[in-house]
Amino acid sequence: MISLPNIQKRIYEIRNERVMLDMDLAFLYGVETRVLNQAVKRNAKRFPDDFMVRLSAAEWQYVQSQFSDTSIESKSSSQTVMMEFPKNRAGRYLPYAFTEQGVAMLSGILNSDTAINMNIAIMRAFVAIRRLTLQQMDLKEQLREIKERLGEHDMQLNHIYDAMENLLDQRGTQKSWEDRERIGYKI
Template sequence: MENSIEDLITEEAVTGKIYHIRDQKVMLDSDLANLYQVETKQLKRQVKRNLLRFPMDFMFELNDDEQKILRYQFGTLGHGTYSKYGTMAFTEQGVAMLSSVLNSERAIMVNIEIIRIFTKIRHRLQESSTLRMDIERIKNRLSDHDKNLEIVFSYLDELMVSSENEKKPRTRIGFKPDIL
């Protein structure tokens, strides 16, 4: 029995291949080619033939500095096999567009799974930012409670000091009967 795409492509495997480059979450051409089970040069060829489908917010080539950082990170000459072309980085929209230029059932199924995973990640980030805002609100409320408690305790201290002063015998004012 053949494994389904969902079984072969785990969330952990895909999230491990999502990088943060130029303030965007991207996947690299060689990682995508591996998932699609095509050669990286075939993927790049299809993209270059369909460049109009890949504006800068969908796909960009890494510059020399970014390539060097990748080399250091992976400890090889390049990520994947050496290519005379720069490494291509695909945003979520670029990954979605790849299914239209790679005409295989696997490419479509892999894209569906990758988009689902990107959506889960975005949802988790939104949940964590909501949670972070809730925690901030609670901290602010607790900070206000601390200030209010300080005021209450200072009033209690004043009351205790004034009640200690009241315990000294006072001279009575008013009518005093003579008892002799």
């Protein structure tokens, strides 16, 4: 079984959506990419545009630049060749990208035990990424609050320093008044 972090590395952000590519899903499900895409084409009604899209050439190049972050060793040799020689996926063979809903829909058309178990793992990976994103947003909010508090504390400290300087100035003027040479009658 492939680990959760290994699955998470195969989730990309494209068009402000988290997606997985057809070749990665095929590898995870233990089928050829061609077989996966044929099953999708036979069930085209199940995959509207918000479930599955074909990448543009520019998006494909962007994803390829991300491949250096993923572990190529864990992929099969045919998929490694595809990643190293992106010309194989040029033109009409640009990969499909499946959103989380599209991956869930794949579970309905791929009925092998491997596909079912892997689909559960993939759904867990999407959920883990969503949790991580929410935690990061929470941390950003906490940092913003800390910055605001520090700004308030800086202002309060400046007021304290000003008040201390005023007190020191007043004492300095009082000493000079008391130490002055007295005029008038001396007893």
